[in-house]
Amino acid sequence: MNAPFFKFGLFGDEASLIVAFVIGIGFGFFLERAGFGSAKKLTDQFYFRDMAVFRVMFTAIVTAMLGLFYLAAVGWVDLSLVYIQPTYLWPQIVGGLLLGIGFIVGGYCPGTSLVALATGKLDALVFVAGVFAGIFAIGEVWPSITGFTESSNLGRLTLPEVLHLPMGLVVFLVVLMAVGGFWGAGVLERRFAASAAKEEK
């Protein structure tokens, strides 16, 4: 088997759009199944009431990472042909921080806002309008801030390279971290539920 299929020319550009649509259906379906079409469910993460965002996200990361690592190890997938976005460290740190604040202020992230919109949430419609406004604003000033946006370009950089550890070991450490996180998430939920119950008395 030679994968990624698209990179080996198994289908063309036009067909790739249909593939994109099908992948998107799967993506949207599981986001909604998880409850991520609800801003309440999403933001409960940040009040330790329901850590579903962390659980779903890290289960998905571990599943895809283990699958890809295995398929690459048996030689079915050429990892060098899987696109990894270049690291722009400082823009990503600042962007991530703004996005995190936007998450708790707005209630969604771009992907989940679309699922919320599709299931009738009017606040998601306003949120989507906000995303367009934000993109418009930064797109307009982009040429004058490239000094920052193009800074700290470290290229295609992975954690095994940063840590000077074999990829298999990093994969194992991420799995360990996720499992530890799942355990910790349950502890935090119970602790905050207990203190909330005490407050109500």
Place this chain on the structure above:
Amino acid sequence: MSSDSHDVRRAPAPYMNPYLAGIGLGLVLLGSFVVMGRGLGASGAFSSACAVAIDAVAPAHAQGNPFWRDYLTSGVGHPLKEFLVFEVLGVLVGGFLSGLLAGRVRRTVEKGPRISIGGRFAWAFVGGALMGIGAKLARGCTSGQALTGGALLSAGGWAFMMMVFAGGYGAAWMMRRQWL
């Protein structure tokens, strides 16, 4: 829920177990890696749509800005014939189908009990705008950087993900009246 006893619509089904939903999401992501050689995304589709809208209103202005021009020159013959645009259309369809099957499609506003609908809308707009700005600076959002970059062990993706949680937890106390 008991107060809606005269509501003829069936009660929404409970959400899927988070670990099962995570495995489903992970397999979709893995499928995208294997079939396409790339992961998932969302904010890029918003940018493509934004660029096309600006180009329709003020073509010279759009072509004069490299940020918009990059989006206008991508795609299979048309800037909207883009992987992420079609993927995002699928997200809308998939989300709707799942919601429909679970009885969760209904017109409503998601908010805590202590904020007005107008207040919620104002924060939703501000949060969306912050999200748009952040996603462009970081060259991706929760889907493209945290989920995809996370699974690919991208250094920038992991740095981004840590900062998203830091930003969310950091601002949560200030936003408690909106949600709790």
